[in-house]
Amino acid sequence: MTFFEELSRACGPGALLQDPALIAPYVTDWRGTFTGRALAVVRPASVNEVAEIVRVCAQNRVAVVPQGGNTGLAVGATPLDAGDAVVLSLVRLNRIRDLDADGFTISVDAGCVLADVRERASQAGRLFPLSLAAEGSAQIGGLISTNAGGTSVVRYGTMRAQVLGLEVVLADGTRLDGMRALRKDNAGYDWKQLFIGAEGTLGIVTGAVLKLVPKPRFVATALLGIDRLQDAVRAFGVLQHMLGETLSAFEFFPQRAVALRLAHEPALAPPMGERAWYLLVEASSALALDDAFETALAETLDGGCAADAVVATDSNRRHELWMWRESITEHERRAGPSAKHDVSVAISQVPAFVIEATAAVEARFSGARVLAFGHIGDGNVHFNVLLPADGSIPREDVTAVVHAMVRQYGGSITAEHGIGRYRREDLLAQRSPGEMALMRAVKRALDPSGVMNPGAVFS
Amino acid sequence: MTFFEELSRACGPGALLQDPALIAPYVTDWRGTFTGRALAVVRPASVNEVAEIVRVCAQNRVAVVPQGGNTGLAVGATPLDAGDAVVLSLVRLNRIRDLDADGFTISVDAGCVLADVRERASQAGRLFPLSLAAEGSAQIGGLISTNAGGTSVVRYGTMRAQVLGLEVVLADGTRLDGMRALRKDNAGYDWKQLFIGAEGTLGIVTGAVLKLVPKPRFVATALLGIDRLQDAVRAFGVLQHMLGETLSAFEFFPQRAVALRLAHEPALAPPMGERAWYLLVEASSALALDDAFETALAETLDGGCAADAVVATDSNRRHELWMWRESITEHERRAGPSAKHDVSVAISQVPAFVIEATAAVEARFSGARVLAFGHIGDGNVHFNVLLPADGSIPREDVTAVVHAMVRQYGGSITAEHGIGRYRREDLLAQRSPGEMALMRAVKRALDPSGVMNPGAVFS
Numbered sequence: 001m002t003f004f005e006e007l008s009r010a011c012g013p014g015a016l017l018q019d020p021a022l023i024a025p026y027v028t029d030w031r032g033t034f035t036g037r038a039l040a041v042v043r044p045a046s047v048n049e050v051a052e053i054v055r056v057c058a059q060n061r062v063a064v065v066p067q068g069g070n071t072g073l074a075v076g077a078t079p080l081d082a083g084d085a086v087v088l089s090l091v092r093l094n095r096i097r098d099l100d101a102d103g104f105t106i107s108v109d110a111g112c113v114l115a116d117v118r119e120r121a122s123q124a125g126r127l128f129p130l131s132l133a134a135e136g137s138a139q140i141g142g143l144i145s146t147n148a149g150g151t152s153v154v155r156y157g158t159m160r161a162q163v164l165g166l167e168v169v170l171a172d173g174t175r176l177d178g179m180r181a182l183r184k185d186n187a188g189y190d191w192k193q194l195f196i197g198a199e200g201t202l203g204i205v206t207g208a209v210l211k212l213v214p215k216p217r218f219v220a221t222a223l224l225g226i227d228r229l230q231d232a233v234r235a236f237g238v239l240q241h242m243l244g245e246t247l248s249a250f251e252f253f254p255q256r257a258v259a260l261r262l263a264h265e266p267a268l269a270p271p272m273g274e275r276a277w278y279l280l281v282e283a284s285s286a287l288a289l290d291d292a293f294e295t296a297l298a299e300t301l302d303g304g305c306a307a308d309a310v311v312a313t314d315s316n317r318r319h320e321l322w323m324w325r326e327s328i329t330e331h332e333r334r335a336g337p338s339a340k341h342d343v344s345v346a347i348s349q350v351p352a353f354v355i356e357a358t359a360a361v362e363a364r365f366s367g368a369r370v371l372a373f374g375h376i377g378d379g380n381v382h383f384n385v386l387l388p389a390d391g392s393i394p395r396e397d398v399t400a401v402v403h404a405m406v407r408q409y410g411g412s413i414t415a416e417h418g419i420g421r422y423r424r425e426d427l428l429a430q431r432s433p434g435e436m437a438l439m440r441a442v443k444r445a446l447d448p449s450g451v452m453n454p455g456a457v458f459s
Numbered sequence: 460m461t462f463f464e465e466l467s468r469a470c471g472p473g474a475l476l477q478d479p480a481l482i483a484p485y486v487t488d489w490r491g492t493f494t495g496r497a498l499a500v501v502r503p504a505s506v507n508e509v510a511e512i513v514r515v516c517a518q519n520r521v522a523v524v525p526q527g528g529n530t531g532l533a534v535g536a537t538p539l540d541a542g543d544a545v546v547l548s549l550v551r552l553n554r555i556r557d558l559d560a561d562g563f564t565i566s567v568d569a570g571c572v573l574a575d576v577r578e579r580a581s582q583a584g585r586l587f588p589l590s591l592a593a594e595g596s597a598q599i600g601g602l603i604s605t606n607a608g609g610t611s612v613v614r615y616g617t618m619r620a621q622v623l624g625l626e627v628v629l630a631d632g633t634r635l636d637g638m639r640a641l642r643k644d645n646a647g648y649d650w651k652q653l654f655i656g657a658e659g660t661l662g663i664v665t666g667a668v669l670k671l672v673p674k675p676r677f678v679a680t681a682l683l684g685i686d687r688l689q690d691a692v693r694a695f696g697v698l699q700h701m702l703g704e705t706l707s708a709f710e711f712f713p714q715r716a717v718a719l720r721l722a723h724e725p726a727l728a729p730p731m732g733e734r735a736w737y738l739l740v741e742a743s744s745a746l747a748l749d750d751a752f753e754t755a756l757a758e759t760l761d762g763g764c765a766a767d768a769v770v771a772t773d774s775n776r777r778h779e780l781w782m783w784r785e786s787i788t789e790h791e792r793r794a795g796p797s798a799k800h801d802v803s804v805a806i807s808q809v810p811a812f813v814i815e816a817t818a819a820v821e822a823r824f825s826g827a828r829v830l831a832f833g834h835i836g837d838g839n840v841h842f843n844v845l846l847p848a849d850g851s852i853p854r855e856d857v858t859a860v861v862h863a864m865v866r867q868y869g870g871s872i873t874a875e876h877g878i879g880r881y882r883r884e885d886l887l888a889q890r891s892p893g894e895m896a897l898m899r900a901v902k903r904a905l906d907p908s909g910v911m912n913p914g915a916v917f918s
Contacts (some may be wrong), residue, residue: 102692103807103838104699125700149643158643161620176893181805183837184608184617184874186656187882187889188916189898193652197645214699233561240563240673241584244745245704286703287744287751346640348562378642379562412644419647430646434635438905439648445904446897457647 003060007042007086010052015092017041026087029078030071030134034421037083038065045092047167047175047206054204055173057086063454064088066200068142069113071134073342074420076146076199080455090141093206099124104212105164105181110141110205117210126212129156141205147197149416154377155248156213158416159196165209166192171202171447181209194442199418200453202446216248216284220293221318224300225275225308229351232279232376234305236347239281242296246289249282251325252350253373258324260331260371271324272308279306279376280325328373332384337391338371339398341383343406344415350376354383357405361385364401365393380415403429424459462519466501466545469511474551476500485546488537489530489593493880496542497524504551506626506634506665513663514632516545522913523547525659527601528572530593532801533879535605535658539914549600552665558583563671564623564640569600569664576669585671588615600664606656608875613836614707615672617875618655624668625651630661630906640668653901658877659912661905675707675743679752680777683759684734684767688810691738691835693764695806698740701755705748708741710784711809712832717783719790719830730783731767738765738835739784787832791843796850797830798857800842802865803874809838816864820844823860824852839874862888883918 001009008016017023018040028035039062044050057064063085067077079085090111098107101124108117114135121128130143132150142148144166148159156162165180178192195205226232232252239247254277262268271278281297283289293311300306312318332338345353358370369386383402387393403413403426412430419427428436443450443458460468467475476482477499487494498521503509516523522544526536538544549570557566560583567576573587573594580587589602591609601607603625607618615621624639637651654664685691691711698706713736721727730737740756742748752770759765771777791797804812817829828845842861846852862872862885871889878886887895902909902917 100805100807102696103805105805147645147649153643157620160649161616170893170897174893174896176897177891178894180869180871181838182803182871182874183806184612184803184839185871186606186875186877187871187873188878188886188894189901190606190619190652190656191894191897191901193649193655194901196652197649214703216703217700237561240745241676242745244673244675246744246746285705285746286699286701287705287746287748289746292746344641344643346559346562346564347642348559379640380643410639412639412641412646414646415641415643416645418645423646427647432636434629434633435637435647435650437633438629438635438650441904442648442650442653442901445900 003062004040006056007040007053010056011042011044011049015043015045026067026089027079029075031073034075034078036079036081038079038085038087039083041087041089043089043092047169050088050093050204050206051169051173051175053088054169054171058172058449058451061449061451062086063451065453066090066204068111068139069134069137071138072142072146072420073417074414074422076418076420076456077142078421080421088204090139096120097207100181101126103181105209106212107179107181107209108140109207110139112140114138114140114143121212122215125215127215128210129213130159130162140208144196144205144208145198145200146418149378152248154250154375155245162210163192163196163208164211166195166205167207168195168203168205171449171452179207179209199420199456201443201457202452214286217286218289219282219284220289221282221312221321222297223271223310223321223324224279224281224306225272226277226279226305227275227307229277229354231305232277233348233351235279235300236376238300238303238305239296242299243283243292246283246285247377248284249280250375250377251280252376253278253325253328254371256369256371257328257373260335261324261327264331264334271321272310275307278324280321332371332386335386336389337387339385339387339395341399341402342415342417343383343402343411343413344378344380345406345409345411347376347379349409350379350381353405353409353411354381357383357402360405361398361401365398368393368398419457421455424457462521463499465515466499466512469515470501470503470508474502474504485526485548486538488534490532493534493537495538495540497538497544497546498542500546500548502548502551506628509547509552509663509665510628510632510634512547513628513630517631517908517910520908520910521545522910524912525549525663527570527598528593528596530597531601531605531879532876533873533881535877535879535915536601537880539880547663549598555579556666559640560585562640564668565671566638566640566668567599568666569598571599573597573599573602580671581674584674586674587669588672589618589621599667603655603664603667604657604659605877608837611707613709613834614704621669622651622655622667623670625654625664626666627654627662627664630908630911638666638668658879658915660902660916661911673745676745677748678741678743679748680741680771680780681756682730682769682780682783683738683740683765684731685736685738686734686766688736688813690764691736692807692810694738694759695835697759697762697764698755701758702742702751705742705744707743708739709834709836710739711835712737712784712787713830715828715830716787716832719794720783720786723790723793730780731769734766737783739780791830791845794845795848796846798844798846798854800858800861801874801876802842802861802870802872803837803839804865804868804870806835806838808868809835809840812864812868812870813840816842816861819864820857820860824857827852827857878916880914883916
């Protein structure tokens with residue numbers, strides 16, 4: 001039997017794609033910046049089929065590239081040019097296995113789409129808190145494999161914090177069932193942690209038990225204007241003190257972002273009198289918030305860590321305020337090319353980092369304009385640099401300056417996007433030789449033949 | 460140079476103990492149930508000394524047993540009888556390195572005592588949320604290595620959820636510096652997860668960066684009486700809905716626990732009219748709680764998931780209510796011998812598990828009386844069984860019945876205590892051969908010579 005015959009038998013003939021036209025969507029990454037090649041695409045519909053496919057590939061020494069919703073930003077699910085790998089799409093493994101409302105858990109296949117999981121939880125009066133722009137396509141298995149972040153990390157943590165149980169298929173086709181719905185379990189090594197954020201290089205996530213939380217009943221939103229970025233950290237401290245964990249978003253963006261939008265939408269009124277920086281603040285709670293929220297905002301104004309504040313009084317107004325934050329990426333794109341960086345530093349270091357890195361970049365590259373915004377409460381800065389349209393400033397040069405500054409601040413060059421095939425070289429500068437050796441030892445122990453998603457994470 | 464000369468040079472002569480009288484406290488476990496032997500005890504005062512000691516031991520193929528506050532309940536930090544290991548105590552590595560109030564982090568040596576960390580955070584207006592009975596002795600490194608739980612897990616999670624950065628010394632003496640204060644960092648494998656809950660079998664934790672949270676400003680406590688244990692899960696759902704994440708404790712205990720205490724303290728008034736089960740409920744928040752708390756309790760009474768409620772009106776009354784829960788262990792001890800089990804199941808399965816396991820144990824062992832209590836919100840049950848003083852019922856037989864029931868419910872035989880040397884055999888029944896193989900592969904990859912805490916976790 002040929003390899004393809006074995007593969008076809010493993011997943012059923014209809015689930016094996018070999019026609020280049022059918023394969024095309026699976027070998028180009030989300031941003032459309034990279035296109036590789038594949039021997040075939042397989043779309044198994046059960047965990048047993050996944051296991052059998054991996055076993056067949058392992059025996060034939062054929063590499064497997066697992067792929068979820070293909071919404072990753074680091075080319076972690078796209079095969080390389082060599083064309084010697086099989087793409088294993090989890091798209092048909094999309095059953096919600098069980099929802100336990102009393103136990104506050106949901107058990108799902110890896111191919112379930114995030115929006116569907118959120119919707120199903122909502123129907124049961126629960127919240128699955130992870131939320132991000134790609135949630136209509138992103139799949140649970142990919143979100144686990146990249147330890148996804150999103151907009152509610154300040155309150156609920158990243159994907160890692162949502163995973164109670166995991167089912168994986170190892171590099172040799174062994175299926176490990178760890179679909180346990182336990183809040184506490186110290187029986188031996190917590191092996192599921194290995195696969196969270198491993199970008200499919202240690203095995204394939206096929207199912208997960210996820211934590212649910214109570215659905216908040218009240219929400220309150222405001223925009224603060226501040227004159228100095230340091231005030232953002234002070235305001236964060238005041239609001240954490242006054243609002244505790246009800247604080248569910250704490251975003252910052254500069255006047256430059258407001259100006260970019262106003263340039264494209266001149267009829268729009270600015271959100272408030274011009275300030276150097278703006279903070280988008282949201283709290284949500286089972287408890288009524290209005291009084292506490294207003295008191296907390298007053299405290300930031302009285303304490304001199306905010307200069308102005310606008311409170312959303314209804315959901316339309318809330319949406320309008322959020323649009324100042326959410327439309328930044330779109331207006332950035334309209335403004336021309338840019339070098340994007342997804343970096344993190346300690347929360348308290350965000351202002352110093354942004355100020356110093358901005359000065360360094362704009363001094364070094366005449367014509368470059370920094371647009372830095374992001375999540376203060378996560379220490380996560382989208383440190384983007386608008387570049388002249390003529391290509392006179394090479395992106396890599398800008399990135400080198402930004403990443404060097406990140407290292408100086410003890411930060412991360414990839415806060416939430418991961419390494420994939422896009423940041424492999426940068427990883428070597430980010431982690432010590434000892435750390436790299438440890439990662440490679442783990443990789444060797446779990447995937448001695450190197451068939452699991454080769455080319456991702458490690459170069 | 461002899462091994463002991465090398466060791467003495469590695470940590471300074473005063474830090475090497477060889478006198479049996481001085482060694483004695485380090486080779487007996489917290490419960491006093493097990494005493495082993497050691498070649499020596501070393502008490503390094505710096506991370507470099509830890510690394511040098513481990514290097515010397517590795518070169519001489521001598522095993523190292525890391526020890527924190529020696530408060531573990533699973534004999535994970537006590538050497539075996541062979542007497543061929545060195546105990547490495549972290550007690551002198553006890554410096555709080557840094558506290559970043561604005562960044563909500565604290566950076567500490569592994570030997571820092573939990574109570575000191577909590578106190579230092581409190582002075583800075585922050586809370587380090589992990590809290591447990593042994594906090595006056597338990598050290599951060601040990602708490603990380605056992606992924607400790609405690610009383611605030613329902614709200615803040617276990618120790619794993621508190622760790623942002625980690626510093627470890629590997630089995631060959633390599634020091635890995637991962638002391639990063641980042642909320643988001645997806646640069647390669649998150650290797651620190653390997654060492655959390657590994658019980659010192661993969662390396663030695665020497666330092667950590669821990670998350671801090673806002674200090675709650677308001678607290679509210681109540682005792683609910685319920686007639687059926689199923690009502691506890693319903694009440695948990697109602698209170699989660701009404702109080703959200705402000706719910707910081709949700710404990711349950713049976714009438715038998717109240718009766719045991721009243722038998723020893725006959726002058727005491729019962730907490731309320733007799734009920735089958737009691738729920739100790741506490742909420743804490745940055746927001747004022749009183750109205751919301753009373754409304755939430757009324758909802759449990761109106762909804763028929765609680766039969767009676769008493770609210771603590773001041774801190775004395777709060778303490779009195781908590782004493783009904785906290786004194787259980789003491790009165791259990793006075794009642795005679797018992798077989799203790801630290802088990803967990805899904806939150807929604809706690810009632811069925813407790814009822815079925817109680818029936819099974821009491822039917823099988825005449826004279827055995829189950830005393831089951833614990834944390835509903837964690838699915839964690841202290842399923843203890845009071846035994847006749849004459850030793851007529853062997854503990855192991857009772858444990859076999861309880862653990863078999865735990866497996867039937869997909870639960871864990873060790874929710875928070877870990878495996879250590881005490882539950883090694885039980886681990887084999889708890890985890891599949893595939894899971895055990897994966898754990899052993901990780902152990903081999905990180906500690907190929909088997910010098911790190913041999914005998915713990917694996918038999």
